Amino acid sequence: MEDLFQFNGFRYNWLNVLDLAIVIFLVIQLYRLLKGSLAFNIFVGLLMVYFAYFMVELLHMPILTLILQNFINIGLIAIIIIFQPEIRKFLLVLGKKAPLSKDSFFTKLFLPDKFKSYKEEENIIDEVVTAVSHMAATSTGALIVLSNSYRVKFDTASSISLDSNINAKLLESIFCKGSPLHDGALIIVGNKILAAKVILPVSENPNLPLQVGLRHRSAVGITEHSDNLAIVVSEERGTISYAEDGTLTQDVSLEDLKSKLYEVLVEGYPG
The missing domain is CATH 3.40.1700.10 (DNA integrity scanning protein, DisA, N-terminal domain)
Structure with missing residues (x-):
């Protein structure tokens, strides 16, 4: 696929742009879901950690990159525990909007x-x-x-x-x-x-x-x-x-x- 542009030695195409757009969309939806709850501040803190990780990786700072990478890997389990109610609410919203026929076999x-x-x-x-x-x-x-x-x-x-x-x-x-x-x-x-x-x-x-x-x-x-x-x-x-x-x-x-x-x-x- 034809490249759109190059940055810092990497080539980016339409799939990369689509990938970024999906991530932005998911972050916005998470923001709307968590806004007003106590978990919102935790969500903002996690975004800052991920932003710091990408910055130190982009700047080729190996020690900080390793520390933040390990923190993120361990933090995934903590995220599931901390955001359990929000994850359940998100799945409930998805299930509520799922198109099911009243006469379908599944229903x-x-x-x-x-x-x-x-x-x-x-x-x-x-x-x-x-x-x-x-x-x-x-x-x-x-x-x-x-x-x-x-x-x-x-x-x-x-x-x-x-x-x-x-x-x-x-x-x-x-x-x-x-x-x-x-x-x-x-x-x-x-x-x-x-x-x-x-x-x-x-x-x-x-x-x-x-x-x-x-x-x-x-x-x-x-x-x-x-x-x-x-x-x-x-x-x-x-x-x-x-x-x-x-x-x-x-x-x-x-x-x-x-x-x-x-x-x-x-x-x-x-x-």
Whole structure:
């Protein structure tokens, strides 16, 4: 292949340019994925180490090159350990966007049949939106997590297992201030209320607004490393928010919430 240019005795062609462009694209995607998390500073530090390595190699400094090369080789294992949550989140995003047919052999073999029809999904959406609207009107604090995975992980030590059908009145009664189950989150998996009074991981994202409370930070925390949607009703203001992929969207309307639920439960289902 014809060379484009030469630099420092090396010849570069179109494949080298493409190689560099792919690396730049991947770095940008990593930046977007890690931005706002505690791992971002570690990511910047690693970029500086790699930049220093290429500079000392380019300047033919063998001792520093050897030291940094060994550091990088050992550091690959450390990177996997440190960035385990981010790697898992990245793979979840890829898996979520993977085009799978609802009637494909792979889907039938490996993916659970969560809903018998879209009619059942629409009924679930109506029940959740009805409950959220009533709780918002009465400033009843609530945290509802809808999971697409039957293997959703949470602390079972303090949670109460329910395995109940989704009903607006039941949701409201659970979060009623006099209820023993109103503290913590409620987990919905498929077409069932799986558990209540669930303690969720609290997000350490420093970019979250200072005025948000524990419910909102817990909503962000459960969605940072898992494919869930968390709905929050503020006890102080009666406003509605939701978190997805570690991002908090505040003060949404009931129509916006309903659209998001359709996006997750209907449009998000392979088909």
